[in-house]
Amino acid sequence: MRIKPVYMHIEPRKALNKAFEKYNPTLMGWSGLKVIGDKLDLILKLKQSNPTADTSALEREIDLMVYELCGLSEEEIGIMEES
Incomplete structure (x- = not known):
C-alpha cells in the first residue's frame, strides 16, 4: 500500500486541530x-x-x-506514559 504524500501532510494537521478544539489554546497560546504542528510536519518529512x-x-x-496544553497533572502524565 502506498501513502500519498499530500495525505501525510494534510490529515495529521486536521487531526491535530480537531483534537485541540475542546481545549483552551490560551494555556499554551x-x-x-x-x-x-511544525514539529509534526518535520516528523512527516x-x-x-x-x-x-x-x-x-x-x-x-x-x-x-500536549501535556502542558491539556494542563495534565504529574499523575495524569504518568498514566499517559504507562499506556
Whole structure:
C-alpha cells in the first residue's frame, strides 16, 4: 500500500486541530499550537524521506507540549506514559 504524500501532510494537521478544539489554546497560546504542528510536519518529512528515521526526540517534545496544553497533572502524565 502506498501513502500519498499530500495525505501525510494534510490529515495529521486536521487531526491535530480537531483534537485541540475542546481545549483552551490560551494555556499554551496559539504559537504553541503552531510549534506542535511544525514539529509534526518535520516528523512527516523525515519519515517520508527515510521511513526508518528516529523521530522519538521530536515525538517526545510534542508529547510534553500536549501535556502542558491539556494542563495534565504529574499523575495524569504518568498514566499517559504507562499506556
